[in-house]
Amino acid sequence: MNNYKVYLRVRPIDYDQSMLNIDHNLISIKDPTNKQAEWQQYSYDKIFPSISTQKELFDEVFNFDYLNKNACILSYGQSGSGKSYSLFGNVQNPGIVPLFVQTMLEKGQVVEASFQEIYVDQIKDLNTNLVTEDFTRRNIMLINDLWDMIKIVRNIDIKRQVRTHVIITLYLNSNTKVQFVDLAGSERVAKNITEGEKYQEAIMITSSHQVLNRCLNQFNQKKVVQKRESKLTQALIIENNTQVILIGTINPSQSNYEECLLTLQYMDRTKNVQVSIRNQQQSLLGSETQNNIQQDKVIKKLQEEIQEYKQKIEQMNLDRKKKFIDLQKLLGLDIDLERLSAKNAKDITIFRNQQEALQKNVSLQQQLEQQQYELAESLKKNEELKQDFHQKLERYQQQLLEQREINKKLKDQINMTKMSGDDALRQLNSERDHFIRKLQDESKNLLEDKVTSIINLPQAAQTKLSENQKLQDLRKQVRNEAEKDFNKQLEQIKLEYSKWLDTCKQQYEYHLNEKNKEIENFLTSFKQYRDKKKQQINEIVDELLDLNDIIQKQSKVIDKIETGGYSGGLKSFSIPKQDKPNLPNKIKHKNLFFYLDTKSVSATITKKGSNIEKTIKTTTKQFKQSQSQIIIEIDCNQLDQINFLSMDFSTLRSYANKLRDMIKELQDQMVIIQDKCKQQVAQMQRERDEAIQKFNMENRRYNQNRVVIESQNRILQKIRPISSIQRKS
Ligand SMILES: Nc1ncnc2c1ncn2[C@@H]1O[C@H](COP(=O)(O)OP(=O)(O)OP(=O)(O)O)[C@@H](O)[C@H]1O
Incomplete structure (x- = not known):
């Protein structure tokens, strides 16, 4: 089995991770801000996607003979990417360290642990909280002892707000060691730097990461590992018989693209053949963007500071030499103190x-x-x-x-x-x-x-019974009387109501007949009037035709007179009888004469036609005005005495309107009377219903009483034999 393994773990996030593509052990990454960017691929020994569990990681990591082989397990990645989670986790989801310790304890292995922190190239024992390279060990008897240690480790970062490397070393009684290294966050310094101390912290972390990268590369290539350049690598057990595992963690939110890429590249470089720090730095710097310009500046500044210190040391060396010479002179010794000191190198070592x-x-x-x-x-x-x-x-x-x-x-x-x-x-x-x-x-x-x-109960019961009987009879009587009374009243009310209804009906019918008569009278007199007016108009038409004839005849006579058509000439003409027009007479033209007499229009007749027109117009106007002002008061009882025939048309129309209004009013009154009658009937019905209700209630009460009395009777009948027994005794 290969002694060096590189694993990648991707942290879960809630949102889009389209910049990543994982296919077994191959991961592709693409700049999410650049659509034209190409996918960059990296492969590792195993990739744990965001859905992977702590147990899966643990099983994969401890897939070697850990009881006979030392191990160094490192977690690398930017802050918040899941380094600590993978190593330690929490009680619900324990990471690989607690899972390993649990397994060891279950196997009966005695476990001891030391834990240190490296901050700005200074090692501190977290057990004693002292800056020292001699570490004390704790006995881990229970898993809770380990959680106590993890709590201390967690508190460092939270309390001091610094980035540190934390190393936990487990010593097993099988004489092997397992080292877990939670490396300080790998994020680029330029993002976070705000103060002088932080510059130093960032530089030390970056440089220790680079030295580690080189060491891992050397280890992978089975070369001699140059660990001396950094306190971190000095503290690590990266030796021949060690299983070294690097777990890279990334937080794949798109804003972390560059950090993810750098982590992937870092892990990749540890496995690549022939990598020099210079190249690493160059590639690192080359890939960094504007943010890293500041980092360059810091490095430059630090380099200048180192140069300054070098110069100071040289100056101090010169001063020391000078002092030696002065001392020699002072003591009058002719000894080369430099050489002497070289000779006494052994003493110096002892010193x-x-x-x-x-x-x-x-x-x-x-x-x-x-x-x-x-x-x-x-x-x-x-x-x-x-x-x-x-x-x-x-x-x-x-x-x-x-x-x-x-x-x-x-x-x-x-x-x-x-x-x-x-x-x-x-x-x-x-x-x-x-x-x-x-x-x-x-x-x-x-x-x-x-x-x-x-x-005395039977006797009393007997009296009670007879009283009850009496009461019952009385009730019956009262009830019958009440019923009779009520029916009588009801009948009377019904009678009165029907009587009243009949009177109302009669009154209404009488009024209606009266009105009908009036209307009929009015209609007949109106007809007569209309016939009379028609006849008058016919007469006037005849008279007018006659007048026209007379005027025709007269104009013919005048023509003949003017043209001298009559015998006797112009001066003493004689009109023959047949030509002479008849004058209008009072019998034949009575209408004409009636108007001439009454309206005295004779004066105006002689005037010009326009004057006549004017007069007619004003008269019509006056007539209209007077017509609109007519207010008629009609006494209904004297309607028969009114002579409709002698009335003019407008007055007649006013009368008709007035009569129509009166009929309408009477009809309205009839409706109101009818409503009132209905209300009274409803009221009487209500009263009747109430009386029935009352009667029912009384009846119910009476029945209840009857039930009570009956039950009392029953009890008394039961008691009687007992009391008779008592009396006997
Ligand atoms: N694989 C994971 N599954 C679930 N939660 C995770 C996972 N990885 C990380 N987290 C959660 O993300 C948060 C940050 O993780 P963690 O503290 O391990 O980051 P870190 O890399 O150790 O950061 P730092 O360097 O600041 O300590 C934690 O709340 C942790 O629970």
């Missing part, structure tokens, strides 16, 4: 070792101080607790005393109440005895009464 031991000592001292400090703190806390306890104790004692006092008072009160209670009880007892005696007397009397009443 260095001593120095390192001293440093360790110092760190131990620090540890001791820390522990002493913690001890002092806990002593202080202890003291505080003691004080607190004493204070509480005093308070409790005080409270106890107070409580005792209260108890005593309560006791006294209880005694007092008891005494008064005893008195009250005695009083109550005597009252109760008195009451019982009274009750006994009363009940005795009652009993006696009852006995006598029971003895």
Whole structure:
């Protein structure tokens, strides 16, 4: 089996992932912002799609002889892509570390664990929280011991807001080690940098990632692994007999395209043959966009700083040399201290070792101080607790005393109440005895009464029965009378109602007949009037024709006179009798003369035709005005005396209208009277219904009473034999 494996895990996201295409161990990625972009393909030992489970990953990773082989499992990817989730997970979905520990514990393997953090090339033991490379180990007896460790690891990032590499090493009693490395997020620095310290953090992370990449590449090619360049690689067990597994994680949201691509390329490079860091950096930088210009600047700045430090060191070396020379001169020694120091290189090594031991000592001292400090703190806390306890104790004692006092008072009160209670009880007892005696007397009397009443019960029942019978008879009588009364009243109401209806009908019919008569009268007189007017018009037409004849004749006479047609000439002409026109006479032209006499139009006749027209117009106008002003008051009783024939047409029309209105009014009145009659009938019906209801109610009550009486009778009949027995005894 290959000692180096590269796996890719894709984190699930809720939205479109069209920039990715996974086909078994092959993944294709395309720039989502560029439609013309081509798919780039990468292949790995296994790809875990977003639906993959923790167990699937675990089974694949621990598919080697882990009891006889060391292992180093690294998770690499940008922050939030699922590195920690894959390694640790959570209690519901444990990652490969808890799953592995669980398996080991179930197999009875003794498991110890150390865990460290690497931050800016400094290693810290997370067990002791000290910066040291000597790691302490914890015994993992239960899976919860591991979760405690994971909790500490999680808290680092959350509390300090820094990106760190975390290494958990498990030591199995089969003498093998399994190392899990949660690498710091691989995202490019330019996105996040805001302050000086972060520059350094980002640079250190990037450079440690690059060194790791190179080491993995060397390991894959079975070359000597150059681990010294970074604290991270120094801490890793990447040796011949190690199973190394790199789990790359990506968060495939489209905004992370570049980060995903860089992760895929990073993983790919660890497997590629012949890769130099320079090329890696160049390819990295070459593929980065505008954001990386800032990163370049940072690198340049740091390079300048390194140059500066180098110069300083050189200067310091020169100073040291100078000081040596000065010292030599001062001591008057003719010894080459440089050479001497070279000779004493061995001593120097010993000195260095001593120095390192001293440093360790110092760190131990620090540890001791820390522990002493913690001890002092806990002593202080202890003291505080003691004080607190004493204070509480005093308070409790005080409270106890107070409580005792209260108890005593309560006791006294209880005694007092008891005494008064005893008195009250005695009083109550005597009252109760008195009451019982009274009750006994009363009940005795009652009993006696009852006995006598029971003895008299049949008799009483008999009287009750006869009373009931009487009552029943009375009720029947009342009921019959009420029914009779009611029927009589109903009949009377019906009679009155029909009488009233007949009168109403008669009145209505009389009015209707009267009106019909009036209308008929009116119609006959109107007919007569119309015939008379027609006749008058015919007469006038005849008269007019006659007049026309006269005018014709006259004009002929005038013509003849003018033309001298008559004998005697123009001056003394004589008109023959047959030519002479007859003058209009009062008998033949009575209408003409009637108008001439009454309207005295004779004066106006002589005037010109236009004047006559004018006069007719104004007269017509006046007539119309007078017609509209006619207000007629009609007395119905005297309708017969009105002479319709002598009326002019407009007055007659007004009369007709008025009569029509009056008839309508009368009809309306009749409708109102009819409505009133209906209402009265309805009211009477209502009253009748109420009376029936009342009667029914009475009837029901009577029946109920009857039932009660009957049941009482039955009881009495049952009682009678008992009472007779008693009497006998
Ligand atoms: N495969 C997965 N299935 C379900 N949830 C996941 C998966 N991968 C990651 N997550 C969820 O995504 C979130 C971020 O994951 P995680 O903390 O593991 O990222 P990370 O790469 O370790 O980030 P950082 O470097 O900041 O620690 C978590 O809430 C985690 O539960």
